[in-house]
Amino acid sequence: MKAVKRFDPDQGVRLVSFAVHWVRAEMHEFILRNWRIVKVATTKAQRKLFFNLRKSKKRLGWMNAEEVRAVAKDLNVSEREVLEMESRLSGRDIGFDAPDDSDDDAPPSPVAYLRDAGDDPALAYERASHEEDQLDLLREGLADLDQRSRDILKRRFLGEPKATLQELADEYGVSAERIRQIEANALKKMRALFAA
Secondary structure, eight states, rough: OHHHOOOOOGOOHHHHHHHHHHHHHHHHHHHHSSSSSSSOOOOOHHHHHHHHHHOOOOSSSSHHHOOOOOOOOTTTTOHHHHHHHHHHHHHHOTTOOOOOOOOOOSOOOHHHHHOOOOOOOHHHHHHHHHHHHHHHHHHHHHHHSHHHHHHIIIIIISSSSOOOOHHHHHHHHHHHHHHHHHHHHHHHHHHHHHHH
């Protein structure tokens, strides 16, 4: 259909000759999309390698350095891309949670060694509970402070943009050193609360 839409009879080419290229391109695209679970060739250079690497290989097995250089030169791609495509083509697809066979030589399925400890519901609940407890302690600690100390801590550590000692000193009519002392005392009280 793409060939029919793009066909121009004024060019002096038969529709069949024009359509052959579009049909071949669609077949190649279908093969690339459905050949494996994981996409093998996504760039133009990888597609070129996908279709030409097997016929470029002189023998079975892994290619040696000289063959890699020759194929890379013939196909105008880097040696690294040739090696990468060769490893992709020689690999095989396995199911993530494939059942263990009785064959002891078979490699284990990825589900056996790719476990995510963060997915444990008990640990996730424990983390959320701990974070909630820490927030409650922070709120309780801030509530126990006097208004000025609370305001200084909030503006120095929780506010955006963070207030400087001099800005707070100018606002409260004291020195920056006094603001630093109030801040240090308030932080000392907060740390004592978290340590308990």
